[in-house]
Amino acid sequence: MPKEKIPLGAFPFIYPMPTVILGSEVDGKPAFITVSFIGIVQQSPPMVSVSLVNNHLTNKGIKQNQTFSINIPHTKMLAKTDFVGMNSGAIINKSSLFEVFYGKLENAPMIKEAPLNLECKLVEVLHPGDQTELFIGEIIQTYSSKKYLNKGYPDIRKLDPILFSITSKDYYKTGRKIGAAWKTGLRISSSRYRNK
Amino acid sequence: MPKEKIPLGAFPFIYPMPTVILGSEVDGKPAFITVSFIGIVQQSPPMVSVSLVNNHLTNKGIKQNQTFSINIPHTKMLAKTDFVGMNSGAIINKSSLFEVFYGKLENAPMIKEAPLNLECKLVEVLHPGDQTELFIGEIIQTYSSKKYLNKGYPDIRKLDPILFSITSKDYYKTGRKIGAAWKTGLRISSSRYRNK
Numbered sequence: 192m193p194k195e196k197i198p199l200g201a202f203p204f205i206y207p208m209p210t211v212i213l214g215s216e217v218d219g220k221p222a223f224i225t226v227s228f229i230g231i232v233q234q235s236p237p238m239v240s241v242s243l244v245n246n247h248l249t250n251k252g253i254k255q256n257q258t259f260s261i262n263i264p265h266t267k268m269l270a271k272t273d274f275v276g277m278n279s280g281a282i283i284n285k286s287s288l289f290e291v292f293y294g295k296l297e298n299a300p301m302i303k304e305a306p307l308n309l310e311c312k313l314v315e316v317l318h319p320g321d322q323t324e325l326f327i328g329e330i331i332q333t334y335s336s337k338k339y340l341n342k343g344y345p346d347i348r349k350l351d352p353i354l355f356s357i358t359s360k361d362y363y364k365t366g367r368k369i370g371a372a373w374k375t376g377l378r379i380s381s382s383r384y385r386n387k
Numbered sequence: 388m389p390k391e392k393i394p395l396g397a398f399p400f401i402y403p404m405p406t407v408i409l410g411s412e413v414d415g416k417p418a419f420i421t422v423s424f425i426g427i428v429q430q431s432p433p434m435v436s437v438s439l440v441n442n443h444l445t446n447k448g449i450k451q452n453q454t455f456s457i458n459i460p461h462t463k464m465l466a467k468t469d470f471v472g473m474n475s476g477a478i479i480n481k482s483s484l485f486e487v488f489y490g491k492l493e494n495a496p497m498i499k500e501a502p503l504n505l506e507c508k509l510v511e512v513l514h515p516g517d518q519t520e521l522f523i524g525e526i527i528q529t530y531s532s533k534k535y536l537n538k539g540y541p542d543i544r545k546l547d548p549i550l551f552s553i554t555s556k557d558y559y560k561t562g563r564k565i566g567a568a569w570k571t572g573l574r575i576s577s578s579r580y581r582n583k
Contacts, residue, residue, distance in 0.1 A: 195532040203433040230426015233519040237399040240426050273572030284582045323429040336391040344554040358540040360568040366560030376469030386480045
């Protein structure tokens with residue numbers, strides 16, 4: 192082991208992660224929760240994963256309806272996004288914070304003011320530990336508004352998502368562009384590293 | 388549906404995502420691949436997910452050894468990181484790009500110059516589609532160097548990870564801090580939104 196390397200313990204140090212607001216319907220009413228324990232599963236068919244501690248109302252809603260939504264909030268929505276993460280739906284009526292709309296599915300409530308909405312069908316629920324459920328969902332449709340698009344796709348600068356640092360528990364903006372995939376790597380000579 | 392909302396099709400639009408270099412040993416030799424289809428599964432026991440298209444050497448290595456590593460590259464490593472994602476280990480000897488070290492596990496090669504290394508034991512392999520495998524791993528140890536730490540934890544400013552935008556295929560830096568979790572939300576009056 193290189194002598195400068197220090198063991199820090201076992202933590203899921205992958206960050207920053209985008210912070211999203213999960214939507215579901217619990218007993219027929221919209222429920223929302225903030226999460227950054229999420230992941231991309233694959234592109235085709237498009238699937239994502241979201242992890243939730245067992246005791247949330249949202250877990251119940253997702254399992255009841257087999258649907259959920261992922262809403263990507265703008266940094267302007269930071270206070271609301273954090274508020275939704277801090278408070279239980281048992282006490283706070285979180286749906287009164289947002290104007291809600293529905294897409295193809297009838298029970299995946301989405302947030303109008305969020306620049307990007309992903310409508311998901313539940314594919315699988317995993318129980319990786321005693322305390323959490325990992326929901327794998329297939330994205331059946333996504334929604335955005337003209338002002339966030341650039342050549343038909345959401346533009347990260349306009350979307351301005353909220354990033355979360357799991358170690359310091361702070362929120363960050365996306366910074367400047369530093370390169371392009373399958374392009375920046377061309378600076379390295381592949382002949383130099385070819386298998387012998 | 389609000390009239391400004393435009394359906395964009397079914398895509399896993401969660402971004403930006405951190406870009407990491409996955410390490411495994413294939414037939415006794417270190418192999419590396421760049422991925423940003425990753426996720427946090429849970430904090431305790433700490434688990435992460437990584438998704439790979441089936442045909443990579445890394446898939447074979449992870450299944451052979453039941454271990455892998457996640458290396459978080461610094462933005463200074465951008466060209467190498469992109470290069471590793473562009474080139475197949477069948478042609479390029481990627482391990483010659485990096486100084487490799489090992490931790491507790493004997494076959495999860497880690498990259499010395501990466502500011503943060505996560506050593507993982509395979510927990511489960513899922514097949515969400517025909518073309519990909521989703522690996523769920525438990526993190527058994529993490530490693531960093533003193534220069535990246537702040538109060539015992541990696542500091543996101545010092546770590547300076549690479550973020551990937553799935554729509555534009557561009558890389559970004561982390562931007563400025565905009566708030567603190569469970570604090571910024573206090574700006575909103577909870578009494579206003581209490582359940583009736």
